[in-house]
Amino acid sequence: MGKYQFLILRRLIQVGLLLLYFLGNYAGWKILQGNLSGSLVFGVIPLSDPFAILQLFFSGAVVGTNALIGALIIALFYGLLVGRAYCSYVCPINLITDLANYLRRILKIGSLGSFIFLKKQIRYIVLILSLILSSIFGLAAFEAISPISMLHRGLVFGMGFGGFSLLIVFLLDLFVTKNAFCGHLCPLGAFYSFIGRFALLRVQYDLESCTLCMECKHICPEKQVLGLIGKNSGNVVSGECTRCGRCIEVCGDNALAFNLLSFAKKEKK
Numbered sequence: 001m002g003k004y005q006f007l008i009l010r011r012l013i014q015v016g017l018l019l020l021y022f023l024g025n026y027a028g029w030k031i032l033q034g035n036l037s038g039s040l041v042f043g044v045i046p047l048s049d050p051f052a053i054l055q056l057f058f059s060g061a062v063v064g065t066n067a068l069i070g071a072l073i074i075a076l077f078y079g080l081l082v083g084r085a086y087c088s089y090v091c092p093i094n095l096i097t098d099l100a101n102y103l104r105r106i107l108k109i110g111s112l113g114s115f116i117f118l119k120k121q122i123r124y125i126v127l128i129l130s131l132i133l134s135s136i137f138g139l140a141a142f143e144a145i146s147p148i149s150m151l152h153r154g155l156v157f158g159m160g161f162g163g164f165s166l167l168i169v170f171l172l173d174l175f176v177t178k179n180a181f182c183g184h185l186c187p188l189g190a191f192y193s194f195i196g197r198f199a200l201l202r203v204q205y206d207l208e209s210c211t212l213c214m215e216c217k218h219i220c221p222e223k224q225v226l227g228l229i230g231k232n233s234g235n236v237v238s239g240e241c242t243r244c245g246r247c248i249e250v251c252g253d254n255a256l257a258f259n260l261l262s263f264a265k266k267e268k269k
Contacts, residue, residue, distance in 0.1 A: 006245025013089045019125055036152045044069035051191040055140035058131045087189050088244035093148050097182050100173035118184040127187035142187055164265030179221045197239030204259035207233040216247035
């Protein structure tokens with residue numbers, strides 16, 4: 001396995017999507033127009049953020065047919081196939097948090113964990129609060145303040161207040177704790193964790209090949225999903241796995257790999 005193959009793939013997809021959105025909105029390219037909240041592919045196929053649409057439902061807003069179809073397409077893609085891969089392959093905030101975490105390692109910056117303790121379950125509370133507040137105030141609550149939406153709109157249409165939200169996320173990840181926003185606070189990550197818990201693409205682990213170096217757990221942004229390491233062979237089944245491939249890249253034993261067709265192999269047996 002190449003050491004950086006999935007990292008390179010992630011960056012190509014993230015930067016490529018931003019470029020396509022930019023060219024679609026400014027150069028008239030029909031490949032991809034709009035933003036991550038709502039897009040058109042080739043001017044025909046709608047794509048919508050299903051969590052944003054869910055917030056609109058709770059707000060009492062009337063949602064158009066195209067938006068509903070777009071949300072269904074995205075929900076089925078992540079829910080059935082690739083799980084929470086949105087967070088590591090599409091979301092532009094991942095570029096910021098990865099930079100912050102890289103600087104943490106290089107500069108050996110400690111966290112404020114002893115003063116500020118963030119539990120990963122907070123993101124599920126934020127998800128529920130987003131829906132409740134959407135219902136109370138009659139608007140998509142998280143969408144209105146989402147650093148993801150602000151950053152993406154800023155990169156595509158011109159940076160405004162999105163620059164400030166970007167700075168907050170960067171500082172949280174740099175000084176407070178690793179993956180502070182994506183791993184602890186973001187309700188969109190919680191949403192994709194929930195709908196993608198049964199997605200087909202999994203990380204498969206082979207205990208017999210493993211020498212227990214634990215490099216996978218060291219690099220994983222959601223290390224709690226690797227509870228089977230050193231215990232038994234099988235697939236990572238947690239919906240919180242972002243399918244980023246970091247654990248596969250650093251595994252010198254080739255004990256980890258992506259597996260899309262494990263269900264077919266079980267049928268053959």
